Amino acid sequence: MDSKKSFDVNKMLTSLRKLGEEILPDIIGWRRKLHSVPELKMDTPKTEAMIVEFLKEIGVTDIRFGIGGHGICALIEGELPGKCLAIRADCDGLPIKEETGLPFAATNGNMHACGHDAHTAMALGAAKLLMANRHMLKGSVKLIFQPYEEGDGGARLMIENGVLENPTVDAIIALHNHCTPDTDYVSGDILAISEPVSASIYSYEAIFSGTPSHICHSEKAVNPIHTACDAVSQIARLPVTKETVNAVTVINGGVRNNIIPEYCTIAGSIRAFDASIHKKMCDDVLGIITSTANKAGAEVKVNTTIDLMGTEIDRDLFNGFCEVIGELYPERGCVRLKSRDMIGEDFARYANLVPAMYFMLHTKPQGECYPLHHPKFDVNEAVLHKGSAAFAAFALMWQK
Secondary structure, eight states, X not given: OOHHHXXXXXXXXXXXXXXXXXXXXXXXXXXXXXXXXXXXXXXXHHHHHHHHHHHHHHTOOEEEEEETTTEEEEEEEXXXXXXXXXXXXXXXXXXXXXXXXXXXXXXXXXXXXXXXXXXXXXXXXXXXXXXXXXXXXXXXXXXXXXXXTTTTOHHHHHHHTTTTTTTTOSEEEEEEXXXXXXXXXXTXXXXXXXXXXXXXXXXXXXXXXOBOEEGGGGGGOBOHHHHHHHHHHHHHTSOOOTTEEEEEEEEEEOSSTTEEOSEEEEEEEEEESSHHHHHHXXXXXXXHHHHHHHHHTOEEEEEEEEEEXXXXXXXXXXXXXXXXXXXXXXXXXXXXXXXXXXXXXXXXHHHTTSOEEEEEEEOOOSSOOOOTTOTTOOOOGGGHHHHHHHHHHHHHHSOO
């Protein structure tokens, strides 16, 4: 990088950082309005209307909505030729009754307990920063506001409805808020790791069917509860590590103490960061379920409820992102994420199709830090501008 280019980049990043801080009240305002009306799955009409309104206020005019339900896609065209980068923000809530006591708390029985309101507000902030810097933007930035991340439905539907096309997305980036009492992180730290940031997940329901009877004629019956319990016991004995999960979480069968029922259902989830280990674990569990039913003379039907790969990080995008953040926030730079939770993230569906980058913003609030999906979960709004600036800086600099 020659001295003139270095000066121009430094000047641009300093300006971007300053502007990000200046628009923080907007970001907080968007977040609070979204926080007050959390909606579920793809049924997010109020959220959709708000986002479209905010985009128009920012000055974005190329907006598509109603994608796969209430998904939104907005395009910002730069004044220089180049490729298309997508910024994805999830925007659905959870069926959790909020207990934060915030003046803008939701009252509809749902809650933004995973911080998707903040993700969306930061993406809107990035849009405002990019609109102010279109003269330096190469190609275009496509903003994807996706409902139904909770449950693995939204990304699939939006991809099926062409969100990665017209123009074709060449790379995609997303973030998630991060909250832990770990003192090695400072609120506002930008965290990243080159390994997969979410686990491969297979969730299933297995319905065992036997031969019902009165309990006094149990010798003539095939008890599906006994069969299911046998399978559960074998599954529980399979080895697991710190980077794998294998748990049966539901068992349901029977109606009375003197009736051997016809059906018993179990459900569970298998998770691992390593795809080959995940496949073996799935094969082992499904093998146990099938062989146990066969041995008992029962039948079993297995329904897949989630089948999601882990989120793979593109190494070139990762290196480029860390370089950009190091220049944007040199006092901390890009902090390595020390440990990974085995979360599911349907951003993996995009990452399976185009090069992807995923980072986290440490948003630990003052006071007690509640985990994701907790009815008292909250974020530190004062640092949200950093997510917006990180998005915008990367969009302006990822193409050499």
